Amino acid sequence: xxxxxxxxxxxxxxxxxxxxxxxxxxxxxxxxxxxxxxxxxxxxxxxxxxxxxxxxxxxxxxxxxxxxxxxxxxxxxxxxxxxxxxxxxxxxxxxxxxxxxxxxxxxxxxxxxxxxxxxxxxxxxxxxxxxxxxx
Numbered sequence: 164x165x166x167x168x169x170x171x172x173x174x175x176x177x178x179x180x181x182x183x184x185x186x187x188x189x190x191x192x193x194x195x196x197x198x199x200x201x202x203x204x205x206x207x208x209x210x211x212x213x214x215x216x217x218x219x220x221x222x223x224x225x226x227x228x229x230x231x232x233x234x235x236x237x238x239x240x241x242x243x244x245x246x247x248x249x250x251x252x253x254x255x256x257x258x259x260x261x262x263x264x265x266x267x268x269x270x271x272x273x274x275x276x277x278x279x280x281x282x283x284x285x286x287x288x289x290x291x292x293x294x295x296x297x298x
Contacts, residue, residue, distance in 0.1 A: 171198040174267035185217040201248045212240050231256045
């Protein structure tokens with residue numbers, strides 16, 4: 164049995180998005196699910212991307228110009244799917260993502276647990292969702 168390393172609840176959230184991968188270009192992708200720290204993406208047919216590649220994901224929302232923007236890295240690429248681990252996002256994106264997760268979960272206690280985990284993980288490293296300073 165595979166060891167489950169995921170610390171954040173995932174919710175199904177299918178949406179078109181744009182993925183910019185450092186050194187490889189920008190691609191139209193399909194988001195399959197999201198969490199506070201990442202997303203599972205369906206890549207274009209035949210597109211091979213390397214795990215560990217820095218990337219930026221932009222998910223446009225139905226409410227006009229609003230979007231969820233997350234920077235991170237591809238942590239796994241298997242077949243036509245890739246897992247993005249998010250490292251940074253702006254406050255507006257974090258707010259939109261939280262709302263998406265709340266709507267999909269239907270259980271605020273699960274989201275609250277994830278938020279506490281996220282805050283604990285970032286305590287002492289700056290504001291959650293903002294790049295850490297003092298590298």
